[in-house]
Amino acid sequence: MIGAFTAIVTTAIGPAAFAGVAWGILGGALPGISPSIAMALLLPFTYGMDPTIAIVLLASTYVGAEYGGSIPAILIRTPGTNAAAATVVDGYAMKEQGKAGEALGISLYSGVLGGMVGLVVLVLLTEPLSRVALAFTPAAYFALGVLGLSVIASVSGASLTKGLMAALLGLMIATVGTDPVSGVNRFTFGSPELLSGIPPILVMVGLFAVGELLAQAGEPGWQQAASGAARIRFPGSAMRKRIARPQAIGSVMGVFEGVMPGAGGTISAFLAYNEARRWSSHKKEFGHGSPEGIAAPEAANNTVACTALVPLLSLGIPGSNSSAILLGGFLIHGLIPGPTLFVNHPDIVNGLYTGLLAANLSLLVLGFVFMIPCLWLVNRPKPYLMAFVYAFVLSGVYAIEGSLFHVGVAIGFGPVGYAMRYFTVPFLPMVLGVVLGFMVESNYRRALVLASGDHMTFLQDSISAGLLGLAFVFVAGSAVRHGVDAIRRRRLARAAV
Amino acid sequence: MTSWKTYLCALALATCATACDRSNESAAVVRLVTHSSPGGGSDVFLREMAPHLSRIMGRTFVVDNLQGGSGARAIAALVGAEPDGRMFYATTPTFVYTSLLSRPAARYTDLDPLVNLFFDPEVLYTASDSGFESLSDVIDHARSGGGAWGAANPASLERQVMEQLKLKAGVAAAVITFEGGGAMLINVLNHTLDMGVGELQELRSQLDAGTLRLLAVVGDDRLPQYPDVQTVKEQGIDLAVRKFRGLAGPRGLPADVIAAWETAIPILLDDPEYRKIYIANGLQPGFMPHAEYVEFMDTFGRDTEAFLRDTGVIE
Numbered sequence: 101m102i103g104a105f106t107a108i109v110t111t112a113i114g115p116a117a118f119a120g121v122a123w124g125i126l127g128g129a130l131p132g133i134s135p136s137i138a139m140a141l142l143l144p145f146t147y148g149m150d151p152t153i154a155i156v157l158l159a160s161t162y163v164g165a166e167y168g169g170s171i172p173a174i175l176i177r178t179p180g181t182n183a184a185a186a187t188v189v190d191g192y193a194m195k196e197q198g199k200a201g202e203a204l205g206i207s208l209y210s211g212v213l214g215g216m217v218g219l220v221v222l223v224l225l226t227e228p229l230s231r232v233a234l235a236f237t238p239a240a241y242f243a244l245g246v247l248g249l250s251v252i253a254s255v256s257g258a259s260l261t262k263g264l265m266a267a268l269l270g271l272m273i274a275t276v277g278t279d280p281v282s283g284v285n286r287f288t289f290g291s292p293e294l295l296s297g298i299p300p301i302l303v304m305v306g307l308f309a310v311g312e313l314l315a316q317a318g319e320p321g322w323q324q325a326a327s328g329a330a331r332i333r334f335p336g337s338a339m340r341k342r343i344a345r346p347q348a349i350g351s352v353m354g355v356f357e358g359v360m361p362g363a364g365g366t367i368s369a370f371l372a373y374n375e376a377r378r379w380s381s382h383k384k385e386f387g388h389g390s391p392e393g394i395a396a397p398e399a400a401n402n403t404v405a406c407t408a409l410v411p412l413l414s415l416g417i418p419g420s421n422s423s424a425i426l427l428g429g430f431l432i433h434g435l436i437p438g439p440t441l442f443v444n445h446p447d448i449v450n451g452l453y454t455g456l457l458a459a460n461l462s463l464l465v466l467g468f469v470f471m472i473p474c475l476w477l478v479n480r481p482k483p484y485l486m487a488f489v490y491a492f493v494l495s496g497v498y499a500i501e502g503s504l505f506h507v508g509v510a511i512g513f514g515p516v517g518y519a520m521r522y523f524t525v526p527f528l529p530m531v532l533g534v535v536l537g538f539m540v541e542s543n544y545r546r547a548l549v550l551a552s553g554d555h556m557t558f559l560q561d562s563i564s565a566g567l568l569g570l571a572f573v574f575v576a577g578s579a580v581r582h583g584v585d586a587i588r589r590r591r592l593a594r595a596a597v
Numbered sequence: 598m599t600s601w602k603t604y605l606c607a608l609a610l611a612t613c614a615t616a617c618d619r620s621n622e623s624a625a626v627v628r629l630v631t632h633s634s635p636g637g638g639s640d641v642f643l644r645e646m647a648p649h650l651s652r653i654m655g656r657t658f659v660v661d662n663l664q665g666g667s668g669a670r671a672i673a674a675l676v677g678a679e680p681d682g683r684m685f686y687a688t689t690p691t692f693v694y695t696s697l698l699s700r701p702a703a704r705y706t707d708l709d710p711l712v713n714l715f716f717d718p719e720v721l722y723t724a725s726d727s728g729f730e731s732l733s734d735v736i737d738h739a740r741s742g743g744g745a746w747g748a749a750n751p752a753s754l755e756r757q758v759m760e761q762l763k764l765k766a767g768v769a770a771a772v773i774t775f776e777g778g779g780a781m782l783i784n785v786l787n788h789t790l791d792m793g794v795g796e797l798q799e800l801r802s803q804l805d806a807g808t809l810r811l812l813a814v815v816g817d818d819r820l821p822q823y824p825d826v827q828t829v830k831e832q833g834i835d836l837a838v839r840k841f842r843g844l845a846g847p848r849g850l851p852a853d854v855i856a857a858w859e860t861a862i863p864i865l866l867d868d869p870e871y872r873k874i875y876i877a878n879g880l881q882p883g884f885m886p887h888a889e890y891v892e893f894m895d896t897f898g899r900d901t902e903a904f905l906r907d908t909g910v911i912e
Contacts, residue, residue, distance in 0.1 A: 140635045140636060144660070238773075278698075278751060281774060283753075283905075283908070290699055290700055290701075291701075295699055415782075416801075428637060429636060432644065437802060438805075439803065440806050501664045503665045505665075546773050550789065
């Protein structure tokens with residue numbers, strides 16, 4: 101540990117981590133620029149760098165971007181990254197209650213804590229956790245996707261029916277693109293832009309940001325500035341005690357989801373949100389500005405920023421788009437991640453660990469610094485703020501691939517978001533459908549091809565059976581809760597009459 | 598003249614000078630366009646090649662990542678460019694597949710293949726502890742009624758390899774496709790799949806660690822890095838594919854531009870410094886001059902189209 105701190109102070113690792121986190125926060129905060137795009141934009145500049153510094157710069161960008169995504173999620177109800185979608189609900193609700201500074205403080209504190217847990221796990225448990233990644237078959241991945249979808253009941257608000265309708269719409273959107281088994285084009289209408297499907301971030305930007313702009317423009321008091329608190333507040337001791345459990349839940353989810361290639365931060369954030377609510381003694385606050393509803397997903401997706409490196413470092417397999425970019429960073433410096441990296445280049449691995457430590461420490465400082473202008477900005481009169489937000493999110497969408505088609509898709513989902521808001525249909529089930537639809541479908545079909553069409557394969561695979569059982573318990577529990585709530589509401593209505 | 602007017606004139610002159618300088622500079626700059634994102638296969642190939650090519654050809658090369666539409670956007674940019682030797686596209690089988698799968702306005706046939714540089718050798722592999730010692734073991738297992746083989750993408754050269762291998766070996770193994778080589782590799786390592794097909798580069802770490810075993814090379818020649826591994830042809834099945842890496846330009850490239858590249862590429866491939874890099878990346882030199890490359894692309898396009906029709910991917 102002392103060696104790590106010495107390296108941070110005496111080598112270029114510290115400045116590289118600082119710069120990477122700063123760039124990552126900026127990229128993550130710009131809706132559309134995912135962590136992987138923020139890293140890809142930086143990659144060409146790393147070609148001439150020392151390999152350790154280049155890898156630290158890229159990995160720190162990932163750490164910064166995972167946190168940065170929560171800033172617009174809390175302040176303008178638009179997740180900057182897929183994984184920040186779960187933070188929107190309670191983060192924005194707190195902002196509406198004038199507690200934006202407190203929400204950002206909880207997000208930062210939980211993110212740094214999650215990142216540190218992820219780093220410890222990465223350093224100590226990379227080898228045993230890589231075996232977990234290897235145990236996952238297509239049937240198990242299908243079950244993991246179903247477990248993620250089981251959260252729908254928890255994020256559906258008052259009406260489970262509306263939540264299921266939204267989820268179904270999301271699953272339908274996820275079918276656009278190349279068929280995962282046959283390779284046939286589905287609903288692409290001859291457009292090459294749709295061959296890879298509709299990126300979930302475009303749906304989110306459309307639903308949340310463009311939809312919000314349409315809704316805000318029609319509201320009274322349009323000209324006024326928001327009257328939120330402009331003071332940043334780190335959680336006090338009572339709050340730290342309250343959010344300790346959701347943070348622990350988020351970190352555990354982040355560890356296990358991170359090590360599974362393809363699972364990523366989004367599932368872990370939603371599962372953490374779901375479990376934090378289940379184990380909370382303030383269940384009623386969830387969805388209405390619960391600090392625990394921010395702490396759990398933020399701890400989860402920042403833990404993933406470190407644990408997602410487990411399959412890359414131990415097996416040479418990139419588990420996410422971001423680690424694929426990092427793999428590119430390794431390759432251009434003649435380094436091959438995988439079992440031999442620890443033997444052939446221990447200096448690089450130790451440098452990366454040190455860099456991640458520096459990145460998490462930098463996050464604490466930079467996260468605080470970035471909050472000041474962000475809070476100032478959201479308290480400007482709405483016409484200015486909305487014009488800025490529009491330019492901000494659409495330029496972010498354009499920057500993904502420099503595609504006007506993407507901008508059109510994001511704008512196209514704006515009226516959909518407006519209509520869903522009007523009919524009080526929740527967004528998050530739709531987001532879950534879009535994010536998990538392809539994973540569920542492709543692995544379901546793969547598993548069936550492997551088992552010659554025998555559905556028992558999902559029960560014969562022990563991991564799959566366990567995860568499906570868990571999903572069943574979640575769904576049944578939520579259905580019972582929704583049923584009891586509905587009966588209670590009806591009784592109250594009758595009593596009122 | 599007042600001082601602000603002096604500054605204004607100076608600024609205007611400086612702007613003119615910069616613009617003139619830029620126009621001269623742009624004449625020497627050649628854009629190498631790829632659909633690949635930074636860090637992707639073609640991006641790394643171009644960025645590693647650019648400084649060495651610059652030394653040989655005396656031009657400045659810049660790499661331009663035009664992502665989107667699985668290559669369609671990059672092809673469209675090339676089709677709209679002047680054929681003056683200042684813009685080229687890094688060709689891989691993807692640009693043929695995209696053109697055939699989605700029929701965009703600008704297709705691979707609208708470009709002029711310039712020269713080919715490399716082949717990315719495709720190899721068949723299995724887990725070291727799978728119990729399969731050779732390709733014939735895997736095929737015998739498939740013949741006895743089992744068999745699950747993996748390919749990275751559903752509409753790709755890798756799937757084409759596996760489908761053709763099935764056909765030529767006369768077995769009915771299930772070909773399972775994934776969204777990339779990483780997911781497939783996990784399923785080979787955990788024995789869900791008997792074998793997979795992929796590029797040498799993505800397997801190197803596992804091969805070095807001894808967790809994977811190479812079964813065969815799906816090309817015309819053995820690999821210099823693994824001289825003991827036979828080709829599929831040597832093992833009695835008439836199958837070989839060539840995953841190419843070359844360059845294409847807008848239609849109507851001038852003869853002097855083509856001649857300059859035909860002269861430069863063999864020198865580049867013999868350059869000892871660059872040779873070290875591409876050998877380390879598992880690339881096989883495969884220079885094809887313009888005329889041969891045009892013919893090769895024509896055949897590759899026809900074969901791919903036939904495969905996609907036969908498998909029902911396109912009508």
